[in-house]
Amino acid sequence: MPSAPGSGFSGSVRLKYVKLGYQYLVNHFLTLLLLPVMAATALELVRLGPDELLNLWRSLHLDLVHILCSAFLVVFVATVYFMSRPRPVYLVDYCCYKPSPSFRVPFTTFMEHIKLISNNEKSLKFQTRILERSGLGEETCLPPANHYIPPSPSMEAARAEAQLVIFNAIDDLVLRTGLKPKDIDILVVNCSLFSPTPSLSAMIINRYKLRSNIRSFNLSGMGCSAGLISIDLARDMLQVHPNSNALVISTEIITPNFYHGSRRDMLLPNCLFRMGAAAILLSNRRREASRAKYRLMHVVRTHKGADDRAYRCVYEEEDDEGHSGISLSKELMAIAGEALKSNITTMGPLVLPMSEQLLFFFRLVGRKVINKRWKPYIPDFKLAFDHFCIHAGGRAVIDELQKNLDLSARHVEASRMTLHRFGNTSSSSLWYELAYIEGKGRMRKGDRVWQIGFGSGFKCNSAVWKCLRTVKTPTDGPWDDCIHRYPVHIPEVVKL
Numbered sequence: 001m002p003s004a005p006g007s008g009f010s011g012s013v014r015l016k017y018v019k020l021g022y023q024y025l026v027n028h029f030l031t032l033l034l035l036p037v038m039a040a041t042a043l044e045l046v047r048l049g050p051d052e053l054l055n056l057w058r059s060l061h062l063d064l065v066h067i068l069c070s071a072f073l074v075v076f077v078a079t080v081y082f083m084s085r086p087r088p089v090y091l092v093d094y095c096c097y098k099p100s101p102s103f104r105v106p107f108t109t110f111m112e113h114i115k116l117i118s119n120n121e122k123s124l125k126f127q128t129r130i131l132e133r134s135g136l137g138e139e140t141c142l143p144p145a146n147h148y149i150p151p152s153p154s155m156e157a158a159r160a161e162a163q164l165v166i167f168n169a170i171d172d173l174v175l176r177t178g179l180k181p182k183d184i185d186i187l188v189v190n191c192s193l194f195s196p197t198p199s200l201s202a203m204i205i206n207r208y209k210l211r212s213n214i215r216s217f218n219l220s221g222m223g224c225s226a227g228l229i230s231i232d233l234a235r236d237m238l239q240v241h242p243n244s245n246a247l248v249i250s251t252e253i254i255t256p257n258f259y260h261g262s263r264r265d266m267l268l269p270n271c272l273f274r275m276g277a278a279a280i281l282l283s284n285r286r287r288e289a290s291r292a293k294y295r296l297m298h299v300v301r302t303h304k305g306a307d308d309r310a311y312r313c314v315y316e317e318e319d320d321e322g323h324s325g326i327s328l329s330k331e332l333m334a335i336a337g338e339a340l341k342s343n344i345t346t347m348g349p350l351v352l353p354m355s356e357q358l359l360f361f362f363r364l365v366g367r368k369v370i371n372k373r374w375k376p377y378i379p380d381f382k383l384a385f386d387h388f389c390i391h392a393g394g395r396a397v398i399d400e401l402q403k404n405l406d407l408s409a410r411h412v413e414a415s416r417m418t419l420h421r422f423g424n425t426s427s428s429s430l431w432y433e434l435a436y437i438e439g440k441g442r443m444r445k446g447d448r449v450w451q452i453g454f455g456s457g458f459k460c461n462s463a464v465w466k467c468l469r470t471v472k473t474p475t476d477g478p479w480d481d482c483i484h485r486y487p488v489h490i491p492e493v494v495k496l
Helices: 007-027 029-058 064-084 107-117 121-132 155-177 200-208 223-240 264-272 286-290 308-312 332-351 354-369 395-404 413-422 426-439
Strands: 090-096 186-190 215-219 245-252 276-283 294-303 314-318 324-328 387-390 448-455 459-467
Touching: 090 155, 090 286, 090 426, 107 121, 121 264, 155 200, 155 245, 155 276, 186 200, 186 223, 200 215, 215 223, 223 245, 223 276, 223 294, 223 426, 223 448, 223 459, 245 426, 264 324, 276 426, 294 332, 308 314, 308 332, 332 354, 332 395, 332 448, 332 459, 387 395, 387 413, 387 426, 395 413, 413 426, 426 448
Parallel strands: 186 215, 186 245, 387 448
Antiparallel strands: 090 276, 090 294, 245 276, 294 459, 314 324, 448 459
């Protein structure tokens, strides 16, 4: 017999409210349990009256020594507790480098350059197909050296790009925060593929005349997830150095890494990677809490390098003709999925409400004891986070995470639009995404943000931030002249 019209809808609505009721019951179990106890205690105290309460107090036979010892014990325990708590780490502000329009590389320009550089018709067709399906737009930018025919990847040109993107991001941050060079206690720089001597951190120290006792670090070779590794390192340093500021720089220098060969797995980075950088100011100073945007809640790092497949899925090497480049394995997405599962297994208990943790636990026990063919329960991370910043490594990366985490189009909007406007800017892409959310005026006090990055090795790193104040829509930044145009529709294939 056919069901009545609307019965399926009403059933789904009832199921939804059953789930919401379950979540409320589990998440507020202690509150619901304590409220009747507290009410009963209050009623009993009212019933006894002041005379009986006074007699009860006197019957305890407490003298001054007992009271003082008890007070000392309470003060001692409270002191130990507060001294052993980790210092809060605040994100005061951050700035992203905004490339000049003169660095734009429209599809037609990119393909024309490829035709003039390479005579390999198969490579040309392959790169055309990649661009058509990449999710990139017409305004992504490459450094000046890559606009030459052929590109001129010299050391001088690479240093010039590093100075351009890093110094511009820092200058904007200094202007926005009023930061002075003498106020920087810790400096962390990450750039995976360009590691000159002196280091990029030394270049910054020289430019801004930072203090001689600054604690500086320069991370290289750690891939697109190195930005969150830098955040984690800065957090650890801020735990042992009180009253300090940390400046974190995340970038990737494109100039020396253009691949001139014809291997398909090594041509992908040419099509996807674009220039960008971000400067982030972290602090553990209590007085910064009033103007800070976010507080760092958790950092979870997962490294799958013990597995040979994972270790080699993003690998710098030379092809048969001696051209060096980065090869991307066909197994990259599967390996990224495995790394993500390991990461969220650790992250889940830290952020998920108890209702989701119990459902995950019961399903796990059921698979072990009752039926192994049961599908594993995927926790609903939308209950724990308001915003998602997924590394804009490519359309396939965003699609895979949207599917695995059951996210809506709005949840991945910042990642897709960042990929469209700026391309894959490596470790700094997470900050362009956060800037997009702020540019749309969506960041509210109390919101939680989950940043997820993937990188060579293979690594999956994630960070959780809590918004400390409603962020006003910025009037400057990387999106200031185009945020009104976004979001845009990105077709599956753009015919070139």
